[in-house]
Every structure is written in structure tokens, then in C-alpha cells.
Amino acid sequence: MIAKKIVVIDIETTGLDIYKDEIIEFAALSIDEGKDPEIFSVLVSPKRQVPERILRLTGLSFDELKQAQPIESYCDIILNLFRDAIIVGHNVNFDLGFVERALNIHFENPIWDTLEIARVFFPNMNNYRLADLVKRLDLEPLEKAHRAMNDAQAAWNLLKKCWEKGMTLDASFYQRALPLAGGSKLTGFLKELDKTIRKEFPDRLIRTDLVLYDQELGLFEPQEEEAPIPEDIKWIDQCFTPGGILESNLKGYESRPGQLHMAKAVAKALATSTHCVAEAGTGTGKSYAYLIPSLWWARKTNKKVVVATHTIPLQEQLYKKDLPILSQILPFSFHGVLLKGKGNYLCLKRWLTVQSHFTEYDYGERLALLSVMIWLRETSTGDWQEVSQIPSLSRLWGNLNAEEESCVPGKCPQANRCYMLHARKRAEEADLIIVNHSLLFSDIKTENNILPEFHELVIDEAHHLHQSALEQLGNEISLEQISRVLNLLSRSMAGSFYGNVKARAQLWERILSESLWNRFRGHLERLPEACDELFLQTEEVFASFEQILGNELSYRLTAHSQNESWWQTITVQIENFQGRLKAIVDLLKAMYNLLEPLDDEDAASLAYELSGRIRNLEEVRDCFNLAMQVEKSTRVSWLERNNRLLLKTSPVDVSTLLKEKLFKPLNSAVLTSATLSIANSFQHFLQENGLGTDTATLIVDSPFDYDQQMQFIVVKDLIEPNHSNLFDSEKIALFISEVTERMKGRTLVLFTSHQFLREIHHPLSRYLGDSGIELLAQGIDGGRHALLDAFINNPKSVLLGANSFWEGIDIPGDKLSCVILIKLPFGPPNRPLIAARSEYLEAQGKNAFYEFLLPEAVLRFKQGFGRLIRSKSDRGLVILCDNRVIEKRYGRIFLNSLPVKTHVRCNETQILDHIDNWLDEMRQKELLL
Structure with a gap:
């Protein structure tokens, strides 16, 4: 493979903090051409306590680590292994950082990271965890994940797989890839591949055109002999009845x-x-x-x-x-076809522009561009969902996708290969x-x-x-969105309107008369300054929005806002903003009017782009205009802070x-x-x-028998009416821990607010303490997908989730046996859209609670309840901590909407005995089976 010494390393540690945590296992696989691979693998004795979670993950024991030597005792061996070697690992900076800190040494060796390399050579993976790559790429299965030597061997197999794929690529890939890689850890690997290909395949063609996947495949192959389409609607019966088409052809179908x-x-x-x-x-x-x-x-x-x-x-x-x-x-x-919006498809014209100006992008973005180069050789759709796991690509995608107003499909040089046009053509057929x-x-x-x-x-x-x-x-706008619109108009760069026209100035001098070009250029040269002035005004407006919002996540703009001291200031600022925006629109319209009468394809294409730019700005203008209509009961406007500050406006009904x-x-x-x-x-x-x-x-x-497969339990005495959250966080945390310990984990706890989830997290982690149950909390221990994976991989865990966990989660089997619903999921009444909708209904003489808030809560409740039973073999408990469902008159509506006919009402102490009895019954049933 490579005529150089390679050492593949992996470590296991007590945690992820390089300054606090320590190595507990070190493994290295040394591969030197012409010699047998050398294996070095040792357990390492740490100075700190090893968390129970790490022991469970690795399968190591306290005794094994207690008998091991400290990492320093292996220093000479490690130095000898690393001498004159390329150091390889999966996310190798993590491993090497721990080794360097533990030995107080800095290694100058070349480094190849299989995580970075795999992202480039296999850009369409769902994720890039080593164990998942082993499965997806059909590598030799791991005997046991999270053991250092197994992972080192897997990283070596992954490197070989990437090398094999790299050897199949056209030589033009390396011509373009090496400048992009720059001084990254990836460069050495790419250079070795390029050198080997030149040596072994000197006649391999170097393509100068855009290299794409060129095999056009239909979704389904037509059958050779096709029966006539059934005429009678009764044919549907033949598909679904016993012995019908589905049951006869699908194994396990009932x-x-x-x-x-x-x-x-x-x-x-x-x-x-x-x-x-x-x-x-x-x-x-x-x-x-x-x-x-x-x-x-x-x-x-x-x-x-x-x-x-x-x-x-x-x-x-x-x-x-x-x-x-x-x-x-x-x-x-x-x-059948899958069709998405323009922004989901890569634009080949924009890709060529970005590729030729790669120096404008940072290290992570360049690696993402390398991934796209490989992906384009493999994709038939150009759908970015295929590569959405590539880091930094989301930052770049706005410059690459087909959501571009200057797009004139009929006149684009890439039109015959355009992914968006192909998708729409397939949809037509x-x-x-x-x-x-x-x-x-x-x-x-x-x-x-x-x-x-x-x-x-x-x-x-x-x-x-x-x-x-x-x-x-509805409409929404942010400072970042406006900045992007203005940059695409006026930056002196390829891809912007101003930059593109300036770059082709000689062409426009030929197409337009001298008088016409001088007038057009005059408008064009005023554009950057006008856009700069508008951006400064935009910053001023959004700075005021920040002050209005303060520490809140949202603030509704109402007719009463007009009485606030800041209203006059913000009104003047927005008027100034609109004035500057109009000045830019007028410039663009003046340029459009000069081009529109001309009988020339290039002029028509530029006029089309101008009309799109004008439309962008008018959408910004419309959003501000609608948002300031605060006296209309049919519309709601508000400020909202998520990852950025947004001005939003929406119809109420x-x-x-x-x-x-x-x-x-x-x-x-x-x-x-x-x-x-x-x-x-x-x-x-x-x-x-x-x-x-x-x-x-x-x-x-x-088809599930809910009354046989599960029990629904309402806890009667956990609510404290005088408490702001209805619950005392210590008391509810203790209750969750007691239930979870009896269930041996396997529990999902659903909250209606992130704030209360965070309040519960600390006392719950204390109560679970040495129970061996892993606590996973949304927004604290990771995002939705990572937490679900961790929960599924370790059934002895409890998962705390808020809004996004109430639906779309499918965990069949005994990995989920208990769902705890903390509160009935009423929407926050002060949320702008909810408040405005309620006022709108009340103004019509309707009861907003019974006609809006309650129905929405019931539907949400049904979603949360439905997380437990996902198959006929599932068994478990749903526990509701909110006794309003049995105390309030409206509670009957919740209960009547569920698929269970009965439920159990217990106080806090009774419920624990009830869970024990239910678990005993389940064990007896399993024995009988």
C-alpha cells in the first residue's frame, strides 16, 4: 500500500477533558513495509477514579486497571514506535493530545486522521463514528468497540479502504485536491496517492472538464410483462385481505x-x-x-x-x-420521485465559481469542498441531504445551492446537467x-x-x-439574511452581481453602446456604497431589537408597543432603513430598464438576475412592512432569539x-x-x-392491545399548586430516580420546557449517583440524534427530552419500557403566536382555551403517550405526574383521546409498589411463554 512506516494508535480514557481525564488503555499497530505488523497494547493505571459509565463502555474492571502500570512507564516503547512513522488514528488529535500531555512530549511526526480522510473519500455516510463506518463499509467487524486495539485495527482497515477508493479516482481529482488541502493533515495522504497513481498508471487520463457521475438510472426498472391496470376499485381488497398481494409477497406481513x-x-x-x-x-x-x-x-x-x-x-x-x-x-x-426545494440541490455553475476561488475559505470549508469533489463523482441527485453530515458544509451550502436569483436555466452552460432541472423533469414524468x-x-x-x-x-x-x-x-428576517442579500449584490468577489459584472466589463462594453454602458456603470458603481449604508442601518435596527428583547427569548410587538419609549426610535430607524433599501431598488430598476429593451441573450440574462435581486429586496421590505402592522388582529409580529435574532410576522388564522x-x-x-x-x-x-x-x-x-401491553398511571400527589412550575424540582427528581431504578433504566422522561429539564438534571444526577444508570439530557449531554443513539446502545439509562422528543421517536422492544410525562403539554400562553391566536378567538366570542389551547395540548399529549408502544411485543408503563387530568373537568377529554380504556391512580408511595407488582407480573408472563 504505502512504502512508509505507519503507526495506527487508539486510546481509551476516563473522559473527554484532556486536562482532567487520563488514559486507561493505549494500543498501537505498527506497519512497516516488508515486516510483520507489530502490536503493542497495554492497560494504564489512572490516578483518578474511573466513572462507572466508562467501565461499562469498555468492559474493563477496577481491578484490571489497579494492577496496570502508569503511562509514563511505557514512554521509551512509545517513542520507539513513533520514530520515523506516520501517526494514524480516528480523530487522532484527541488520542495524540492525551499521549503528549501524559508524557510531556510534542511529536513532530506526519499525522493522518482517518476521520478527515473518510469524510472526504466517503462523503455520504450517515455519521463517521468508527463502529458505524466499519458496518457501512463492510470492513472486518470489531470484536468489541471501545477497546483500543480493536479500534486501532479498525482505523487501519478504514485507511486501507480509503486508499483503495483513492486509487480508482481520475488524476484530475488530485490536481484540484492538493491545492485545496493546503497544509492540512490530509495533504500527505493525497500526495502519496497521487504519486502512486502516476507511477502505476502513467497513462491514466487527466480530465479537464467537470467530472460528474454520468450514469442516468431510473428509480425502478419496468417489468417485462405488465398486466393491465386494474379497473375496479375492489382491486384494493386483493392487496390487503388475507392471502392477498401483500401477504403473499411480504415475509412477516399480516x-x-x-x-x-x-x-x-x-x-x-x-x-x-x-x-x-x-x-x-x-x-x-x-x-x-x-x-x-x-x-x-x-x-x-x-x-x-x-x-x-x-x-x-x-x-x-x-x-x-x-x-x-x-x-x-x-x-x-x-x-415515483422525491422532489425538494431549490435550496437542496447543488448548482454546478456556482460550484465551479466556488472551486476556483477556494482561497477565500477556511480550513474546514476547504475539506468540505474536497468531500463535494468526491460526492459529485457519485451522486445522481445533487441533493445535499446525502452529504449533510460533512462539517462546515452547511456554512458553504448557501454559496453552492440552486437557490440563486441569477439562475436562468435555459441559458446556463450547465443546464443539461443541472440537478434541480433533472429533478423537476423527473417529477413531470x-x-x-x-x-x-x-x-x-x-x-x-x-x-x-x-x-x-x-x-x-x-x-x-x-x-x-x-x-x-x-x-x-409567514415572513421572517435576520441581520444575517440581509447581510447575505447585500453581499450577493455588491461584494467585489466572484458570485456577486457587482463582482460578476466588473469581471466581464469588456463584454458589456461590446454589447452596450458607449452611452448605455456609461449610464449602466454609473449606477453599478454606486451600488457598493449604497449597500454598505443599508447594512449599517440594518445593524442599527437589529441593535435596537436586541435592546427590546433583553434577556427574553421572544417579544411580541402589539398595539401597546406604540406606547413604549423605544417605539418612536425604532419607527424612525425602520423608515431610514426602508429609504436606503428603496434607493438600492431604484438603482437596480434603473439598470434593469437599460437592459430590458435589448435584443441580446447576455443582456436578457443579466436583466433576469436583476429582477431576482429586486425581488429579494422587496421581500425584505415586505417583511418589515407587515411586521409593523401591530394593530391588525389577524396578524402577529414578534422578535425571537434562537441561534440568531429574528423579526417574524405571521397570519393568526x-x-x-x-x-x-x-x-x-x-x-x-x-x-x-x-x-x-x-x-x-x-x-x-x-x-x-x-x-x-x-x-x-x-x-x-x-392493532395493538394497549390494555394488555401497558399500564397508564396517574400520580395523584406530586403537583404543588403554589409552585411556579407546579412541581418541586427536588421532589420530582427523587421520584424519577426511584422509578428509573426499579425499571433498571429504559425510561424516557418528557418535559414541556427546557428550563425545567435543566432544573431537574442536577438533583436527578445526584439521586442516581452510584445506581449505574446513565443520565442523558437534551441540550446538556448532546443533540437529539446522539442522545437517542446513546439511549438505544445503553438500555440502563434514562433520557430527559423536551419538545422534539414528544414525537418522531421510535424505540421498539424492551430498550424503552417506561415513559414519564411530567406535565400536560399546554402551549405557553405568552408565546406570541399562541397569545395572538387566543386573543383572535376571544374577539370572535369563542373560548380560546376549549377551542385552541386544550385541543392542541390533547394532540401533543397523544404524541407523547404514543412513544411507548411501537410493536405488538412492546410492554411498559406510561406515568403522568400531572393530576390535573383527573382533577380538572377538561381532564376527561385527555383520557377519552387515549387508546387505553383504563388507567391507574396512585399516590407517590403507592406507585412504586405498583411498579414492582407490574414487573413481577411481566416476569411471570415471560416464564409462561
């Missing part, structure tokens, strides 16, 4: 009456051009229940059916799992198009200029539809918009989710989404 019932309802809605709302409980199989009728109807009528989901995982499941399976078993072929809610509303906002014409729509995860409409039909813009043009709409009804009524859902009361509705019960 016919479910509820699934057939829903499929027939979907088929009827399509065939009769009516709308249908279907609540399908967990385990119903609703995806097939709407996909099969939709595919049949699309092929039978040659009409397109659009399926819209809220989340990316469901989109991916439908496109990559469900449709391929159905293509194998249905008696007719079909064409498709029978079924999968989109998300956001793209669906973008199509509405652009007067149906994104999606092909369609009149049949299926909306999955429909409980999100109303909120998606509020977000997508979108039901009429949905009725007129979404549902009225359709022949048929099918809306489905596991949580749509409230106490068996769809009134709230129909009303807020603009659907008539005559819309067909059905509830398809889950």
Missing part, C-alpha cells in the same frame, strides 16, 4: 382490517373526487394504505398524485424503502411525487410554479399541517388560506396522521385547516 379499511377510504376519496381525513393508530401500516391506492389511481387515470410529509425521515422511508418494495410486488410498474409540507406551501406562494400540475394530494403527518402553514405563509389556496383547486385530498382526533371528534382539525364539516373522516384503531 393482514390488518384497519389497514384495509383505510386503503378503501383513500381509494374512494380519489375515485369520487372528495376529501378524506384518516386518523391511523400506531401499527396500522398507513403508508401502504395510501400509497397503493394512490399508485393505482395515478396509473389508471394518468394523473399525478403528490404525497407531502413533514419530516425528512418519512420522506426517505417512502422513497427508499416503501416504493421499491411495492415496485416488486404490484402487478403494474410506476414511477412521474406518477407519484413525494415532497415535504414546506415545498407544498412554497408552490402555493409562487402561484404553483414549482410542482407539476396535480389535483390529488395525500398529506401525511397532517397534525403538522396548520403549524407548517403558519411558518411557511390560515384556515381560509388553506381552504382557498390548497384544498379548493384539488379534486381530492387525503390527510392522515396517528393524532388528529380529540375524544373521537375531528372538529378542531377540520376547522383550523379550512376543511368543511362534511369532509369524510375515519378513525382506524391501532
